[in-house]
Amino acid sequence: MRLKDGTILTNMDDKVVVVDASNRKDRFNGMLRLNNTAGFVAKQLEKETELDDVVKAMTEKFDVEESVARENAQKVIDSLRDAGLLQ
């Protein structure tokens, strides 16, 4: 899974802002503001990846248990999917 083409991540203040900059008719017209952890997950999805790889990257970057990382990653992925931002 990965973010749709044209999805941009920008650092604003202390958040990661996700916006769909494409010209698609069905594009997401709002913006998501993600905190540090959620922003990290979103960044992993800039290229094709699997949940396991995202979880691995999170446990390496943050001092967090695998099960917690998995749960958090899934939440973020679900939000991105609900906003129509995943391919």
Next chain:
Amino acid sequence: MVKDYRIADTNVRIHCQHDYFDEIAGKYEVNIAGAPQEEITVTREEIPSVVETSKSNSEAREGIWEALAIYRKLCDRLVFRDVILLHSSAIALGGKAYLFTAPSGTGKSTHARLWREAFGDEVVMINDDKPLIRIENGRAVAYGTPWNGKHNLGNNIEAPIGGICLLRRGARNKIWPMEEGEILSVLMSQTYRPGNEKGVKKMVELIFRLAKAVPFWKMECNMDPEAAAVARKAMEQ
């Protein structure tokens, strides 16, 4: 034809096919010594060709579309000069600009008209439909532009923004400060979105800056003259 204009403090050279744009942009024409800061071209192919009952109707419609194409291209460039387009009605009073934004049909122009009727000469129209906003050094300035909407209400003036208000219709007039989260989503939906990724990214950055630069308000309003007084009292602080 090719002519030079000064819009949003930027020298622009515009190449176009129809006369309509020149008619609406007359007040913005300038003589530029040297190269313009931006140069915009709209070609025949870029204007949808229209077949209407009379040639003059087709001409008129194509001219209007060309003018909008010019604005889009201009805004695509101006975003990199820290300027965005906010769909709103902008008035000037006491040396400050006040902008009213809302989805189409809500009554932005009507509300601006109520201010004109209530405060007479104190109010000057900046732009009734699509003003440009420059955000620089933590401050925001609203500009008049040739594109003023259906009734051509606007002037070639600029003013620092005193406040931006989201309107919605209500039985009684009340106004209150807008929450930060909502400011960003309102701006996202009412700001012109550039046609390229880099432009959109820059637009997002400018929206964040604008959200911090001026006070934002929400107002429920009706069409009574009192609406203008209630809004002014809160916004003109």
